[in-house]
Amino acid sequence: MADVVEVTDATFRTVVLESPRPVLVDYWADWCAPCRQLSPIIEELAAEHGDKVTFTRLDTNANPVTPTEQQVLGLPTLQIYVGGTLVKQFRGSKTKSQLLKALDDYL
Secondary structure, eight states, rough: OOOOOOOOOHHHHHIIOOOOOOOEEEEOOOHHHHHHHHHHHHHHHHHTOOOOOOEEEEEEEOOOOHHHHHHHHHSEEEEETTTTTTEEESSOOOOOOHHHHHHHHGG
């Protein structure tokens, strides 16, 4: 069972871009209601599939540099990186089945 990894501006490169595994990044903020709804789904996916994909979250309030660099324009935003390259991006709340379908190539 894997946990969701907290990522910061300082750790984004190491944890996400230099990861040998696919990485899902959940950009969130405490004031964002859809972000709070998405959080338990991300935690479930991490528990079920954390051996194949690294699940991370980045608090955009505390870490404003990375969302700007990664062109995150709204919350929640989910990005999937493979080999340091952004391969998929989604904005807005998603269901567990929608996320599983998006991650299907990496599971």
